[in-house]
Structures are given as C-alpha cells and as structure tokens.
Amino acid sequence: MDFRQLEYFEAVVKAGSVSQAAKALNMTQPPLSSAISRLEQEVGVQLLVRSPHGVRPTSAGRYLLSQGGMMLAARNRVERVLKLMGTGLLGELRIGAEPMVIHEVIADVLSSFAALAPDVRVALTDTNPRAVLEGLGTGEFDIGCIPWAPEDIATPIRERFDWLPLRKIDLRLAVPAARAAERHPEGRDWGRWILPHRVPGMPGMLEAVESELAGTPSFDSILVSNPQTAIPLVAAGIGVSPSTERICAHDPRVGAAPPPRWLKPMQVTLALRKGTERTPLITRWLDLATSMAGSDRATKRLVRATAPS
The missing domain is CATH 1.10.10.10 (Winged helix-like DNA-binding domain superfamily/Winged helix DNA-binding domain)
Structure with missing residues (x-):
C-alpha cells in the first residue's frame, strides 16, 4: 500500500x-x-x-x-x-558569540533574520571567545562569532576552523561620566584599566594595553570576563575599559571617550568548524550576515585557515 x-x-x-x-x-x-x-x-x-x-x-x-x-x-x-x-526557512540554529559582537553585529542580524525566517529557532549563547571556539569544536554551536582577525589567532587554533571576516568594530573607552571630557591620546593618564581576561593563543585587548602601558607608574588593571561586565565597574568609578558606543550607552553613568591611538578597531569574524555541514539554514544566515556587514565576500569563499606569511 x-x-x-x-x-x-x-x-x-x-x-x-x-x-x-x-x-x-x-x-x-x-x-x-x-x-x-x-x-x-x-x-x-x-x-x-x-x-x-x-x-x-x-x-x-x-x-x-x-x-x-x-x-x-x-x-x-x-x-x-x-x-x-x-530553503533555510525552518530548523534550529545554534550561535555562540562574544558579548561585544552581539551588541555591534549579531543582534541586528538576528532581528532581520527573524523577519526573514520566523519559523527558525535560534539559540544564542553569549560567552567568552575561548568558549565560543570550544563549543564549535564539540558541536555545541553551528556558528561562532568573535572579535578577532584570523591572522591574530595562533595557528593550532586557527587551523581547526573556517573563518569569515565581516567588519571592524570601532572601539571607544568606557569612562566614568564625570571624566568623559578628558582626553589622553596615549592612554597613560587614565589610571586603572578594566580588561577582559587573557585568552591563550588569542592576544587581544589585555595584551595591547599591557604592551603600551605596563611601564607607566599609574597603570593598574582589573580583569573581567567581557566588556559588558566592566560597565558597572566603570560606572562606580573603579576604572576605564575598552568598549563600544552601544555598550557604553546602556548606563548613563558611563561616558564614551575616544580610545588611545594604539587601540585599534576589532575585527568581527564568523567561525565554523572544519567539515561542518553547510545546511541551507546556515548558508542563508551567513549570506544575510555577510550582506548586512557590507562585505563583498561570498559564503562560498569562506576563508580557509593558512599560516601567516
């Protein structure tokens, strides 16, 4: 029958x-x-x-x-x-992302994607970059997003994933509102800095700040899990922290000052574990993220890990 x-x-x-x-x-x-x-x-x-x-x-x-x-x-x-x-309009998409890139990129992409594919269930986990990559490696996440350029990641880590750079995030310095008018182009007179923890094999903000300010008498630092965690500490007058305009705007007690000259914009990059099935749903999401980021890279040209020259 x-x-x-x-x-x-x-x-x-x-x-x-x-x-x-x-x-x-x-x-x-x-x-x-x-x-x-x-x-x-x-x-x-x-x-x-x-x-x-x-x-x-x-x-x-x-x-x-x-x-x-x-x-x-x-x-x-x-x-x-x-x-x-x-057609990529139904299913479940599991995304792991660092909080800064959620504020600056992922939230906007998810808003547009929800209108495009309302029946897709998206599970978003905000966590530190190391946990994002670990989750990709174990299959917990389908897509990861971190504020790192692939070439700045150690080769043993970089070679495990495929990478899609999206765009750069302009940084600001989160400072107590009362100090928002101060200008210290070299960053040497801000006092205490509140910085994300060191990520092995992935030099980032902590290394950049220490490289420039470690010898400065007034330099001190407190380590936190991510830039969002730093905001209430900045609001309390404990120190300053690299952040973004959007994150600073969440607390009226925090101002957004220009960053030191040496604190460069951060690269937002999508990551997929090598060998991951490129489902129509994943492809549709990558296409949208790429389009919204203003990138001219097609998802079929997802960057393969190569050793830096």
Missing part, C-alpha cells in the same frame, strides 16, 4: 463512484478500478460496496479512510517541513 493508492481510494469515496473519481483525477476509469482492486487484494479485505448507483465504503473502508487521511496529512506536513528546511 502506498500514498498514491490512498489518494485514489480517498477520491473514489469522496466522489461516490469510480467514474466520477477518475474524472476528478484526470485519468480513465479502468486504471483507477484496477488500482482499487489491487489495494483490496494487498490488505486482504473488501473496502468498497459496489452497486449500479455507485460505491460506498465498508467498515474496513471507513477505517482506512480515517487512518489513510491522517497518513496523507502527515506526509504533506513532512513535505512542507522538508521544503522549508531546503
């Missing part, structure tokens, strides 16, 4: 006659009669009572009509779901 036989049987019962059903199905009567007869032979029970006035279902036929209808409806649902999955 197959779905076509069920469709034929349903059409015959609905029409009340084989000839009328054949017309509705745009076929001749003999093949339809033969198909119904074969169905009865396969299931081993009479399904229709035939008379000069037409046909009606037997008790077995009524049971098949009920169950067959549910089977056909289930098949139709499966077909619809598979078609949506095939």
Whole structure:
C-alpha cells in the first residue's frame, strides 16, 4: 500500500463512484478500478460496496479512510517541513558569540533574520571567545562569532576552523561620566584599566594595553570576563575599559571617550568548524550576515585557515 493508492481510494469515496473519481483525477476509469482492486487484494479485505448507483465504503473502508487521511496529512506536513528546511526557512540554529559582537553585529542580524525566517529557532549563547571556539569544536554551536582577525589567532587554533571576516568594530573607552571630557591620546593618564581576561593563543585587548602601558607608574588593571561586565565597574568609578558606543550607552553613568591611538578597531569574524555541514539554514544566515556587514565576500569563499606569511 502506498500514498498514491490512498489518494485514489480517498477520491473514489469522496466522489461516490469510480467514474466520477477518475474524472476528478484526470485519468480513465479502468486504471483507477484496477488500482482499487489491487489495494483490496494487498490488505486482504473488501473496502468498497459496489452497486449500479455507485460505491460506498465498508467498515474496513471507513477505517482506512480515517487512518489513510491522517497518513496523507502527515506526509504533506513532512513535505512542507522538508521544503522549508531546503530553503533555510525552518530548523534550529545554534550561535555562540562574544558579548561585544552581539551588541555591534549579531543582534541586528538576528532581528532581520527573524523577519526573514520566523519559523527558525535560534539559540544564542553569549560567552567568552575561548568558549565560543570550544563549543564549535564539540558541536555545541553551528556558528561562532568573535572579535578577532584570523591572522591574530595562533595557528593550532586557527587551523581547526573556517573563518569569515565581516567588519571592524570601532572601539571607544568606557569612562566614568564625570571624566568623559578628558582626553589622553596615549592612554597613560587614565589610571586603572578594566580588561577582559587573557585568552591563550588569542592576544587581544589585555595584551595591547599591557604592551603600551605596563611601564607607566599609574597603570593598574582589573580583569573581567567581557566588556559588558566592566560597565558597572566603570560606572562606580573603579576604572576605564575598552568598549563600544552601544555598550557604553546602556548606563548613563558611563561616558564614551575616544580610545588611545594604539587601540585599534576589532575585527568581527564568523567561525565554523572544519567539515561542518553547510545546511541551507546556515548558508542563508551567513549570506544575510555577510550582506548586512557590507562585505563583498561570498559564503562560498569562506576563508580557509593558512599560516601567516
């Protein structure tokens, strides 16, 4: 018994006659009669009572009509779901991202993606860059996003992933609102800095600040998990921290000052584990993220890890 036989049987019962059903199905009567007869032979029970006035279902036929209808409806649902999955409009997408890039890039992409594919379930985890890459490696995340350029990542880490640079984030210096008018282009008179923890194999803000200010008498630092965590500490007057305009704007007690000259913009980069299945859903999301970032890279040209020259 197959779905076509069920469709034929349903059409015959609905029409009340084989000839009328054949017309509705745009076929001749003999093949339809033969198909119904074969169905009865396969299931081993009479399904229709035939008379000069037409046909009606037997008790077995009524049971098949009920169950067959549910089977056909289930098949139709499966077909619809598979078609949506095939176009990247249904499924689950698991993203791991560093909080700064969520504020600056990912939130906007997810907003547009929700309008484009409202039936997709997105699970977003904000965590530190090391955990993002670990989650990609274990399969916890489908896509990762970190504020690092691939060439700044140690080769053993870089070679495990494929990379798609999106755009750069302009940094600001989160300072207590009362100090927002101060200007220290070389960064040497801000006092205490609040910085993200060191990430092995991925030199970042901490290394940049220490490289410039470690010998400065007034330099001191407190380490936190991410730039967001630093904001309430900055608001309390404990120190200053590299951040972004958007993150600073979340707390009126915090001002956004120009960063030191040597604190360069950060590169937002998407990462996928090598060998990850590029599903239509992942491809659609990458296409949208790339488009919104203003990048001219196509997802098919996802950057392969190479050793720096």
